[in-house]
Amino acid sequence: MNRDFEFRQLLRAYRKGIISEATFEKEMAGLEGESAEGASNGSGFCAMGRTYPSERAAITSYLERVRAGESMGAQGFNQWLQVCKTECIRSGLRMIAEREAYHVRVFEARLRDLGVQPAAAAPSEELSKFVQMLASPDLPDNRKLLKLTASYDSEELWRPVREFVDLIKEDLESKELIRLYVEDETSSGNWLRMACKALNPQLQETAAAARMN
Ligand SMILES: [Fe+2]
Structure with missing residues (x-):
């Protein structure tokens, strides 16, 4: 076999x-x-x-895994939007929720093209807790941003995925799909970090103090 x-x-x-x-x-x-x-x-x-x-197995495994995370991401950001009290971040949250949801749709479409029927998978405990945290009406928006940006980070996080994209030689359709996905996620991450700094002035004070020392 x-x-x-x-x-x-x-x-x-x-x-x-x-x-x-x-x-x-x-x-x-x-x-x-x-x-x-x-x-x-x-x-x-x-x-x-x-x-x-095979290359194909690596791609289907990656699309499956990310699809599950993005689906929970869409839920989390949509639920945060329902309880968000900070006007200036609402449009960003809405846009990220849309991005997460369309990532699920395009990944599922690509999986079908590759002969894999997407099936509902039970979310991991970690992802369920992540959604609960974002949906909480009691946790302030600036604290949510602090928690999110602590894990939603930077070049180091995406480096292995960019290397994976470079390695794909046969399935050019999936290669470009994953490349654009990384660009979207980087954009979401950059905006979240910027919003986090704006709503947590103490971070800027700490950075300024570090520069003076
Ligand atoms: Fe995402």
Whole structure:
């Protein structure tokens, strides 16, 4: 059986809850072992610290993973918008929520093109907590921005994905899709950091004090 097919079967079983995360990881490790052998003779694909059976497997796995995060991102930003009390950030939140939602749609469309039927996956505990934090009517907007920008960061976060894009040689449609996705996320991140500084003047004072020392 071809490894690409095995990988898709495994992904499908995991998403449907037929196998646990532990079994999925174990089976993936087995496939990765075979793929690492394949990589040495030119048939595996190494990206973002893993070895995949093929370029296609790396792409479908990435689109699946990001789709789940973006879907929760759309929910989180939309719910924040419902409780947001700071007028000057409302349009930014609305725009980011739209970006997150359309990322889900274009990723799902691409997965279908690649023969993978997108299925609803249970959100991780971490993502559920993230949405709860953004939706909270009690946490002030400036604190939400502080929490978000602590993790929603910069070049280092996106470097492995940019390297992945550079490695894609066959599926040019997905390559450009992921490249543009990174540009969108970078734009959202830049705006969130700017809003965070504007609504947290103490950060600017700390930075000014650091420059004087
Ligand atoms: Fe996002």
